[in-house]
Amino acid sequence: MLLEEYVFAGFGGQGIMTIGQIIAYAGMIQDFYTAWIPSYGPESRGGTANCNVVISDEIIGSPHTHHPNGVIVMNAPSFDKFEPLMAPGGVLVVNTNLSPQRSERDDLSVVYIPTADIATEVGHPVLASVAALGAFAATREVIDDANMEKGIDWALPAHHKDMLEMNLKAYHEGKKAAEAQLKAAAK
Amino acid sequence: MSDERVFMKGNHAACEGAYRAGCKAYFGYPITPQNEVTEYMSAHIWEHGGTFIQSESEVAAINMIMGASATGARAMTSSSSPGISLKQEGLSYIAMMELPMVVMNVVRCGPGLGNIAPHQGDYFQTTKGGGHGDYRLITLAPNSVQEMAQFIYDAFILADKWRNPAMVLTDGTIGQMMEPVDYASMPWMDPPDKSEWQLDEFQEGRERHVLTSIWLDPVDMAVAHEKLIDKYERLKKEEVRYDEYLTEDAEVLVVAIGSPSRVTHSAIRILRQEGLKVGLFRPITVWPFPYDAIRKYADSKRVKAILVPEMNWGQMIEDVKLAVLDKKPVHFVAKHGGLTFTPEDLTEPIRAILKNPEEPNTLWHVS
Numbered sequence: 001m002l003l004e005e006y007v008f009a010g011f012g013g014q015g016i017m018t019i020g021q022i023i024a025y026a027g028m029i030q031d032f033y034t035a036w037i038p039s040y041g042p043e044s045r046g047g048t049a050n051c052n053v054v055i056s057d058e059i060i061g062s063p064h065t066h067h068p069n070g071v072i073v074m075n076a077p078s079f080d081k082f083e084p085l086m087a088p089g090g091v092l093v094v095n096t097n098l099s100p101q102r103s104e105r106d107d108l109s110v111v112y113i114p115t116a117d118i119a120t121e122v123g124h125p126v127l128a129s130v131a132a133l134g135a136f137a138a139t140r141e142v143i144d145d146a147n148m149e150k151g152i153d154w155a156l157p158a159h160h161k162d163m164l165e166m167n168l169k170a171y172h173e174g175k176k177a178a179e180a181q182l183k184a185a186a187k
Numbered sequence: 188m189s190d191e192r193v194f195m196k197g198n199h200a201a202c203e204g205a206y207r208a209g210c211k212a213y214f215g216y217p218i219t220p221q222n223e224v225t226e227y228m229s230a231h232i233w234e235h236g237g238t239f240i241q242s243e244s245e246v247a248a249i250n251m252i253m254g255a256s257a258t259g260a261r262a263m264t265s266s267s268s269p270g271i272s273l274k275q276e277g278l279s280y281i282a283m284m285e286l287p288m289v290v291m292n293v294v295r296c297g298p299g300l301g302n303i304a305p306h307q308g309d310y311f312q313t314t315k316g317g318g319h320g321d322y323r324l325i326t327l328a329p330n331s332v333q334e335m336a337q338f339i340y341d342a343f344i345l346a347d348k349w350r351n352p353a354m355v356l357t358d359g360t361i362g363q364m365m366e367p368v369d370y371a372s373m374p375w376m377d378p379p380d381k382s383e384w385q386l387d388e389f390q391e392g393r394e395r396h397v398l399t400s401i402w403l404d405p406v407d408m409a410v411a412h413e414k415l416i417d418k419y420e421r422l423k424k425e426e427v428r429y430d431e432y433l434t435e436d437a438e439v440l441v442v443a444i445g446s447p448s449r450v451t452h453s454a455i456r457i458l459r460q461e462g463l464k465v466g467l468f469r470p471i472t473v474w475p476f477p478y479d480a481i482r483k484y485a486d487s488k489r490v491k492a493i494l495v496p497e498m499n500w501g502q503m504i505e506d507v508k509l510a511v512l513d514k515k516p517v518h519f520v521a522k523h524g525g526l527t528f529t530p531e532d533l534t535e536p537i538r539a540i541l542k543n544p545e546e547p548n549t550l551w552h553v554s
Contacts, residue, residue, distance in 0.1 A: 021365060025194045028367045034194070037364040040220055040303065061453030063364050063446075066529045154194075 002032070002057040004142055005065035007082050008132075009050035010074025010095070015129030018155050019072070020051035022133060026143045026151035027055040035063040048077050055142060070140045072132050073099055074115070083108075091139035093132050093178070111135055111178040118173050124163075127170035134174025138182060145175075192367040197335040198223035200368045201291060201355070202231065204336035205263050207373040208343035210289070211237040212255040212262035214248040216270060219303040220359035221293035224265045245270040249277030249290075256281070256288040257398050259385030261343050261378045265291035267359075268309050269300060271317075278352055279318030283400035283411070285418075287346035289339060290324075291355040293362035294445075296525035304525025305359030305446055310502035313356050314474040321412065323419050325353040325426065326474040328444040332366035338471075340373045347379050349422060356473060358498065360446035360527060428471035429480055433459065437466030438491045439537055440484045442507050444470055447496045447528050454533035465537055473503065481510035492544040495551070496520040496533055504551055516540075518549035 006023070010016045020036050027034035035054045052065040069090040073079040075098040083092060088107040097116035113135045119127035130152065137148060152167050195203070198221055205213070205228075213228040225241065232239045242248035248264045255262035266274065271292045281288060292313065296306035313326050325345050327338040335357065342353035386396055402408035433455060434440060443451045448469045458465045468484065470477050484490045493515055495504040504519050511517055520536050522528050539546045 021194070024365060028192060028194050033367070035364055035366045036194075037360065040359070040363050059452070060366075060449075061456065062450040062528070062530060063360065063366075064450070064527050064529070066531075 002055070002142070004053075004055040004070060004140070005068045005087070006053040006055075006070040006072075007050055007065055007068040008053070008072040009048060009078035009082055010072075010098075010129070012047065012049040014074045015126065016049055016072075016074060017051050019129045019133040020053045022148065022151035022155045023136075023143060024053045024055070025154050026147040029150060030143055030147045032057055033060045035060045037063045048075065048081070050078065050082075070136065072136050074129065074132060075099055076101060091136070093135045093139065095128065095132055097128070109139055109182075111139055111181045113174060113177050113181075115174060118177060119170055122170045122173055123166045127167060130167050130170040131174030131177075134171035134176075135178035137171075138175045138178035191371055192369045194365055195332060195368050196223055196363065196365050197332045197357070198293065198362045199227045200332045200336040201265070201339045202227045203368070203370065204339035204373060205289070205343070206232070206235045206237075207370060207375050208261060208340045209375070209377045210261045210263050210343065211235070212252070212260050213237065213264065214240045214242050214251040214255070214262070215264045215266060216242050216245050216248055218267045218270045220295055220305070220362050221265050221267045221291070223362070224291065224293075245273035246277065249274040249281075252288050252290075253277055253281050253284070253286060256286040257284070257386045259378065259381035259387070261347075263289040263291070263339070265293065267293045267295045267303075268297045268306070271309060271312070275312075275318035277318075278324065279320050279322060280400045281352045282318070282322035282324070283320065283415070284398045285350040285415075286352065286398065287350050289342045289346055289353050289355065291339065291357065294356065294358045302525050303359065305498060305527060306525055307358055307445060307447070307498040307502065308500075309356065310473065310497075310499065313354050314476070314506070322415065323351075323422070323474055325349065325351055325422065325472070326356050327353070327428075327471060328356050328473050329361060330445055330448045330469065331361065332364060333368050335361060336368055336370065337372060345426065347381070349418060350384075351418065351422070356445075358445045423475040426472060427475050427477045427480070429477040430469040430471055432467040432469070434466030434468055434484070436464050436489070437484075438464040438489060439540055440466055440468055440490055440493045441533070441537070442468045442470070442481065442493060442495050442503070443497075444473060444503065445498075447498060447522070450528040450530055451496060451533060454530040454537065457530055457534050458537060463538070463541055470503075473506075476506045476510075478506070478510040481507060482512070485511040485514040490515060492516045492518060492540050494518040494520065494533075494537060494540060494549070496522070496528060498522045498527070501551065508551070508553060516544050517551045518546065519551040520549060
């Protein structure tokens with residue numbers, strides 16, 4: 001049974017909620033059961049925000065993920081909060097531009113990605129979360145790129161469709177950066 | 188799985204269910220965690236020929252709904268716990284006037300202003316009254332985004348069928364989450380003909396239609412009461428709905444609604460891998476409550492105990508106790524303050540109950 005349980009976390013406004021929706025939507029069109037739930041409490045009015053995503057090949061029970069096997073942290077407080085909660089064998093993407101910590105756990109696969117640098121190079125700092133999603137896709141190969149790309153398109157509102165190419169580029173640059181790290185680590 | 192699935196929030200899907208049911212009037216006031224209903228209605232009900240008003244208060248909204256449904260329109264309001272409290276007077280009047288309408292409560296944590304996290308503290312309010320007087324709301328309890336749409340749709344049908352207000356009782360988790368939804372089971376429809384009772388223009392020779400909740404003479408009021416009670420008794424016989432998951436061989440039966448029923452689903456999967464026989468009984472109508480269906484499990488030699496997890500201090504468990512009639516031990520696991528259950532919150536007590544059906548840590552006493 002496939003049971004993917006993710007937490008994506010960072011500051012409000014970084015695009016955390018959106019990248020969670022993208023992968024959950026992509027999972028749906030890949031014929032999985034998927035669920036997404038935001039933290040909608042006081043934290044969504046400033047400070048850290050996060051969303052939970054569950055992807056499964058069976059009907060999903062709890063939409064909450066208490067011990068995620070996939071995590072993206074876009075800032076330092078999110079690292080401190082979620083890295084210790086992760087299930088053994090999980091994958092972690094750390095945005096090194098805002099989270100300087102290194103994981104000391106030996107039961108996780110971790111990539112350290114300067115997502116803001118990648119985004120700025122691609123063309124806009126707002127793309128950092130999509131770059132992180134690309135890096136995540138390299139570490140957790142569950143959803144196909146083609147479906148992720150459809151998800152990115154789906155998430156872009158009509159008046160921002162001109163940003164699609166740039167978003168796709170950020171996704172793939174993030175993925176490349178993570179693949180290079182994973183390759184280096186494997187050697 | 189159908190190719191027609193869309194990925195939506197529970198609160199948005201509820202609106203889509205309403206549109207498909209022919210809802211033409213939504214009046215409401217924003218409150219977290221159901222703001223997306225008000226927002227989505229304000230943006231989209233116009234596309235379906237409907238009308239949206241952001242009322243000055245919840246009290247105003249429920250009274251506007253009273254007016255709209257009196258004219259025969261399918262009308263709906265929604266809110267979250269403190270806002271639903273404000274609507275209770277209106278609901279009582281609507282129930283006595285036998286007006287069909289739909290109200291959704293995306294429950295948050297109370298009492299008082301509480302907080303905006305998911306909770307189930309409004310079960311008593313919904314199923315045992317809420318407003319003054321002796322009335323009942325047909326109440327459906329969804330546990331998925333699909334059911335948010337379906338149950339709003341069904342609530343409109345039931346409300347018109349019985350000329351009774353219908354409640355969709357859900358919680359912040361189900362309202363806020365996104366999941367795939369397939370609308371194939373919700374074909375677009377128009378409201379049924381209500382010309383026999385609705386308020387409309389003067390028509391020469393036609394007896395005047397009166398919708399009222401006041402009968403000053405107790406003899407007249409008793410007749411009106413009996414009509415209501417007769418309706419409720421028929422509802423109890425005809426409209427009870429529930430869902431079962433792995434209950435055929437279950438030795439411990441979990442009775443849960445809303446998001447705790449989802450976590451129960453996860454917990455049962457874990458326990459089944461250990462060979463433990465646990466099943467989920469999920470009331471879909473919490474009024475009328477499925478007493479008889481639960482009593483069958485209480486009568487079964489196989490069932491050792493029943494467990495009720497709730498995000499409150501113990502409310503639905505009183506109905507489960509009425510169903511079980513002390514034939515089996517009934518256990519309770521609570522989650523407070525707007526915290527949500529983890530599967531471990533349930534797997535641990537269930538293992539203990541399987542070892543000792545009278546396990547004292549969770550055993551529920553009526554006191």
